[in-house]
Structure formats: structure tokens, C-alpha cells
Amino acid sequence: MPSGLELLSLSPPGWGGVLLAGLMASLQLAVGGYLLGLVIGIGGACGKLYGGPILRDLLEVYTTLIRAVPELVLILLLYYAGTDAVNQILLLLGFATVDISGLAAGIFVIGVVQGAYSTEVLRGAIKAVPAGQIEAARAYGMPPLLALRRVILPAMLPYAIPGLSNLWLIATKDTALLAVVGFSELTLVTRQAAGSTKAYMTFYLAAGVLYLLVTLMSNIVIGFIERHARRGMPRTV
Amino acid sequence: MSEETSALPAYIPPKARSLFEPHRLFLMAVFLVIVFCAICFMRWDWLPRYGGRLAYGVWQTLLMLFCTAGIGFLLAVPIGLVQVTGPWPLAWLARIFCTIIRGTPLLLQLWLLYYGLGSLFSQYPEIRSSFLWPYLRQAWPYGFTALMISFAAYEGEVMRGAFAGVPRGELEAARAFGMSRFTMFRRIWLPRAVHRALPTLAGETVLQLKSTPLVATITVIDVYAVISRVRQDTFLTYEPLLLLALIYLCLTGILVAGFRLLENRIPARGA
Numbered sequence: 223m224p225s226g227l228e229l230l231s232l233s234p235p236g237w238g239g240v241l242l243a244g245l246m247a248s249l250q251l252a253v254g255g256y257l258l259g260l261v262i263g264i265g266g267a268c269g270k271l272y273g274g275p276i277l278r279d280l281l282e283v284y285t286t287l288i289r290a291v292p293e294l295v296l297i298l299l300l301y302y303a304g305t306d307a308v309n310q311i312l313l314l315l316g317f318a319t320v321d322i323s324g325l326a327a328g329i330f331v332i333g334v335v336q337g338a339y340s341t342e343v344l345r346g347a348i349k350a351v352p353a354g355q356i357e358a359a360r361a362y363g364m365p366p367l368l369a370l371r372r373v374i375l376p377a378m379l380p381y382a383i384p385g386l387s388n389l390w391l392i393a394t395k396d397t398a399l400l401a402v403v404g405f406s407e408l409t410l411v412t413r414q415a416a417g418s419t420k421a422y423m424t425f426y427l428a429a430g431v432l433y434l435l436v437t438l439m440s441n442i443v444i445g446f447i448e449r450h451a452r453r454g455m456p457r458t459v
Numbered sequence: 460m461s462e463e464t465s466a467l468p469a470y471i472p473p474k475a476r477s478l479f480e481p482h483r484l485f486l487m488a489v490f491l492v493i494v495f496c497a498i499c500f501m502r503w504d505w506l507p508r509y510g511g512r513l514a515y516g517v518w519q520t521l522l523m524l525f526c527t528a529g530i531g532f533l534l535a536v537p538i539g540l541v542q543v544t545g546p547w548p549l550a551w552l553a554r555i556f557c558t559i560i561r562g563t564p565l566l567l568q569l570w571l572l573y574y575g576l577g578s579l580f581s582q583y584p585e586i587r588s589s590f591l592w593p594y595l596r597q598a599w600p601y602g603f604t605a606l607m608i609s610f611a612a613y614e615g616e617v618m619r620g621a622f623a624g625v626p627r628g629e630l631e632a633a634r635a636f637g638m639s640r641f642t643m644f645r646r647i648w649l650p651r652a653v654h655r656a657l658p659t660l661a662g663e664t665v666l667q668l669k670s671t672p673l674v675a676t677i678t679v680i681d682v683y684a685v686i687s688r689v690r691q692d693t694f695l696t697y698e699p700l701l702l703l704a705l706i707y708l709c710l711t712g713i714l715v716a717g718f719r720l721l722e723n724r725i726p727a728r729g730a
Contacts, residue, residue, distance in 0.1 A: 287704075292671075292672050412567070422574045
């Protein structure tokens with residue numbers, strides 16, 4: 223029976239390399255899902271603030287539903303429904319069905335869930351921008367997308383960053399739920415390593431340390447971004 | 460100069476809308492058609508057979524939610540308090556506890572407790588022969604502990620902010636009345652902090668409800684586990700999951716409405 227540290231070594235008798243590969247998969251999922259969620263969030267926030275009545279109501283239903291149902295259930299539903307839907311559409315269009323990679327399906331699931339939360343965060347942040355600034359952009363004759371890119375997004379960033387950084391931390395932890403549908407990210411890999419070596423404590427603690435490192439490093443980076451976005455703003459206590 | 464240089468409408472803040480505007484009626488009709496199709500074209504014949512088990516699962520989920528949230532909140536009060544006013548070793552300890560629990564996924568903590576601690580316990584004959592062993596051999600104590608610790612850590616952070624946010628003048632007034640430290644805490648500081656934290660507490664409790672299905676991964680029987688059983692028995696993918704989503708939707712709605720009732724009972728100065 224090898225000791226704890228030997229089990230964590232990077233070369234094959236140890237499982238360290240496998241754990242790190244799992245961590246990379248988790249990070250890919252988190253980054254991809256977070257970015258997709260951000261895109262959905264920007265669209266959703268603009269739709270909720272400036273869209274027509276039907277779009278507004280539909281977006282309200284989307285954010286309410288997603289935020290009221292457990293992520294685990296959503297992941298199961300979207301993971302199967304999403305891959306099924308793509309294959310049905312492909313069949314309808316006369317193409318052969320494809321095997322959708324777990325990574326793409328996982329990013330889709332995390333993105334849809336994150337999109338609902340970031341819609342709310344960004345909507346609040348856009349509303350916090352003084353209305354005069356957005357009106358000034360319109361007075362200069364900027365088309366909506368240019369006004370969004372040049373004025374609304376940069377101006378709302380300081381208000382959005384606390385919420386968005388929280389969402390990033392939630393995204394990194396939500397990736398663990400994909401272990402339940404059998405996607406081999408850090409938590410599932412840890413479970414497999416622990417199960418086959420019977421060194422449960424060693425591996426779960428090691429995975430915990432890895433997750434914690436990701437969180438702590440994220441906090442440092444978020445601090446830099448926040449300082450950059452808040453430059454020139456009055457200091458809050 | 461033409462009059463129509465800019466066709467962009469100004470931003471009009473959304474008005475309070477009534478439920479029966481034409482587009483809403485249309486959306487409701489579409490929604491009803493979808494529900495009708497779901498009832499007609501999907502298979503629901505398994506529902507009567509599992510009704511009793513589903514009710515038991517919902518009861519287990521609610522029991523898990525309220526017990527862990529209640530005890531977790533009792534733990535969160537000292538965790539928040541020592542971070543505001545406690546001696547520095549305790550404050551540091553509380554902060555490290557919050558950081559670790561909030562920085563790792565709940566699923567990992569759950570599996571660490573169940574598989575890790577569980578396998579550790581079974582190696583010691585002293586524990587195996589103790590009166591606790593019949594409980595430690597089951598899954599629910601581990602699920603309960605993990606959920607409780609997680610709630611305590613998240614809520615401890617909220618309570619820290621709430622304790623720090625109570626205006627100093629109110630505490631000084633309490634001291635001026637000659638209240639002892641404990642009386643001041645019991646009569647002024649804690650009620651005011653809980654009042655301030657109540658909206659966040661409602662949100663955290665909904666989050667806790669959404670975490671409870673994770674305990675099904677360590678073989679605790681809650682409503683999620685019952686639905687998984689249905690899926691294995693009937694080979695249906697969507698119908699049980701849709702029902703499960705509906706159940707959680709209702710539970711969340713009831714929880715939010717209950718907290719709103721509680722918030723409205725506390726008199727606040729209207730602005």
C-alpha cells in the first residue's frame with residue numbers, strides 16, 4: 223500500500239496527473255459556461271430593459287424558472303434534452319445524428335444556468351448607470367450596439383463586478399455537479415481515484431485544496447479587475 | 460435640417476403591468492396549450508403508483524431543509540458575531556472556516572464526509588462498538604452534517620455583515636439604558652441584525668432547498684432519489700424530471716411567500 227504522497231505523485235502509480243487533468247476539464251467547463259452565461263446575460267438584460275412586452279415576459283419566465291429549480295435537476299434535464307434536441311433537429315434537416323461531446327453539453331448547461339443569474343446582475347448594474355450618460359450617447363447619434371459597447375458596458379462594469387465575481391465562483395463550484403451525469407471533471411475523477419485506491423481522505427482533501435486554490439487565485443485576479451474598473455470613481459467604504 | 464435625425468426612443472422605465480394585458484393572455488394561452496400537450500402526449504401512468512413515495516420524499520426534503528437551516532442558523536450567529544467583535548484568534552478561525560467551506564463544492568464536501576470519514580470511522584473498533592455506530596452506519600447523518608455546515612458558513616458571512624451594519628447609536632443607546640452586554644445582544648443587536656439579514660436569509664434558504672437533492676448521491680432518500688428510482692424503473696427520461704422541476708418550483712414559491720409574510724410582519728419605516 224503506497225503512502226499518501228506517493229498516491230498523489232504525477233506519474234502513473236500516483237493519481238496526481240489524473241487529478242490535474244480533471245481540474246483542467248473543470249476549468250474549461252467553468253470558463254466556457256461562464257462566458258456563454260455572460261453573453262446570454264448581456265442579451266437578457268438588454269431585452270428586459272429595452273425589449274418589447276412579450277420578450278420581457280418571456281425573459282422573466284426564464285430567469286424565474288432557472289433560479290427556482292435546483293441546478294442538479296436542471297443539469298440532468300438540459301444535458302439530456304439539449305443533446306436530444308440537437309439530434310432531432312439534425313434528423314429533421316436530413317443529417318446524420320452526431321455524438322455531442324460531454325464538454326460541449328456541459329458548457330451549454332452551465333451557460334444556460336449562469337445566464338439567468340447574470341441577466342439579473344447585469345440588469346441591476348445597467349439600471350445603476352446614471353441615465354444622463356446613456357441619453358448623452360443617444361444624443362450623439364450612436365446606434366444601440368455602439369452605445370452598448372462604448373458607454374453602457376464600461377459604465378456599468380463597476381456596479382456589476384461584485385455580482386459577476388460571485389457568479390464566477392458559483393460557476394467553478396457548479397462544475398462539480400456534472401459528476402452526476404458522468405462527465406469526468408475533478409470531483410468525479412477524485413471519486414474514481416479514491417474508490418480504486420481506498421485512500422478516500424487523501425484524494426478528497428487534495429481535490430478540496432485544488433478547488434480552494436482556484437477560488438483564492440480568482441479572488442486575487444478579481445481584486446485587480448475591480449480596482450481597474452473602479453479607477454476614477456469615488457472610494458466607497 | 461430634417462426633423463427626424465434620431466429615431467431612437469428614450470428609455471421609458473417599465474410600468475407596473477396588469478396580469479390581463481392582451482399579450483399576457485396570448486402567452487398564457489400558449490402556455491396552457493404546452494401543458495395540455497405535455498399531459499396528453501407524455502406518459503404519466505406511473506404517477507399513481509409512486510404517489511405515496513413521492514409525498515414521503517417531499518416530506519424528507521422539507522425535514523432536511525428546515526433542520527439543517529435551523530441548526531445552521533444557530534451556528535451562523537456565533538460565527539458572524541466573533542468576526543465582528545470577538546478576539547482575533549476566534550475571528551480568524553471563523554474566517555478560515557467560511558473561506559474553506561465557501562471555496563469548495565458542496566458535492567465534494569458531502570463525498571468527503573460520507574466516503575472519507577465513513578471509511579475512517581469503520582477502521583476503529585472503538586467507534587464500531589459505541590452506541591453511535593447504528594447512526595454512523597446510515598447515510599443521513601453525513602448528508603445532514605454537510606448541509607448544516609454549508610448553511611452555517613454561507614449564513615455566517617451574511618450575519619457578519621448584518622451585525623456590523625447595525626447602527627452604533629442603537630447599541631450605545633442600549634448601553635446608556637444600563638443593559639448588560641448579554642441583554643443588549645438579546646434585545647437589540649440580534650433582533651436588528653436578523654431583521655437586516657432577513658431578505659438575504661430568504662435567498663440563502665432557497666439556495667439550501669436547491670442543495671438538498673445532492674444528498675441523494677449518498678443514498679439518502681429524498682424526493683430527488685424517489686424520482687431517480689422512477690426513472691430507473693420506467694425508463695422515462697423527461698417526464699419524472701419535469702415533475703421534479705415542478706415540485707421544486709412549488710416548494711420555492713411557498714418558501715419565498717412565507718418569508719415575504721415574515722418580512723411584512725416586522726414594522727419598518729416606509730420610504
